[in-house]
Amino acid sequence: MDARVRAVDRHAVEMRRDEAVTYLEVALLYVESTNHADWKAAGANAVLGGIAASDAICGAVLGHHHLGDDHAAARRLLDRACSPDTRPGMHFKRLTDEKTNSQYSSSRVTQEKTRALVTALERLVSVMRDRI
Known part of the structure; x- marks a missing residue:
């Protein structure tokens, strides 16, 4: 097994699944607040939820998930777990591409962008529910 993955058992998969759902909630x-800080919180939670959902999917299908900050490698693992469907990987990429903006930048966070992130997470959670 590659050094950048972690083997997970059913309990760990279920924990990541539950975390993904909570981040989505x-x-x-x-996301529908009028407060910029709320949009930022919603976006950050969407990103974290996407990572948790990816971990849960990969753990359930492959028995391991990615470990670390290399989101491109994590996406490749998710693509393998969901093959031949590449849409989950695209949702994951949309989320992780906005990680820095959602978590650290104030000027780049808009309600429209946040809504797109939440939609991407909703779609990824849907895939997760189908796979687990």
């Missing part, structure tokens, strides 16, 4: 609570 929190993101949905804040």
Whole structure:
């Protein structure tokens, strides 16, 4: 097994699944707010939820998930777990591409962008529910 993956058991998969769902629930609570800080929180939760959903999918299908900050490698693993469907990987990429903006930047966070992130997470969670 590659040094950048972690083997996971069913319990770990279920924990990551539950975390993904909770991140989605929190993101949905804040995305329609009129407050910029709430959009930022919703976006950050969407990103974290996407990572958790990817971990859960990969763990359930492959028995391991990616470990570390190399989101391109994590996406390749997700693509393998979901093959031949590449849409989950595209949703994951949309989320992780906005990680820095959602978590650290104030000027780049808009409600429209945040809505797109939450939609990407909703789609990824849907795939996760189908696979687990």
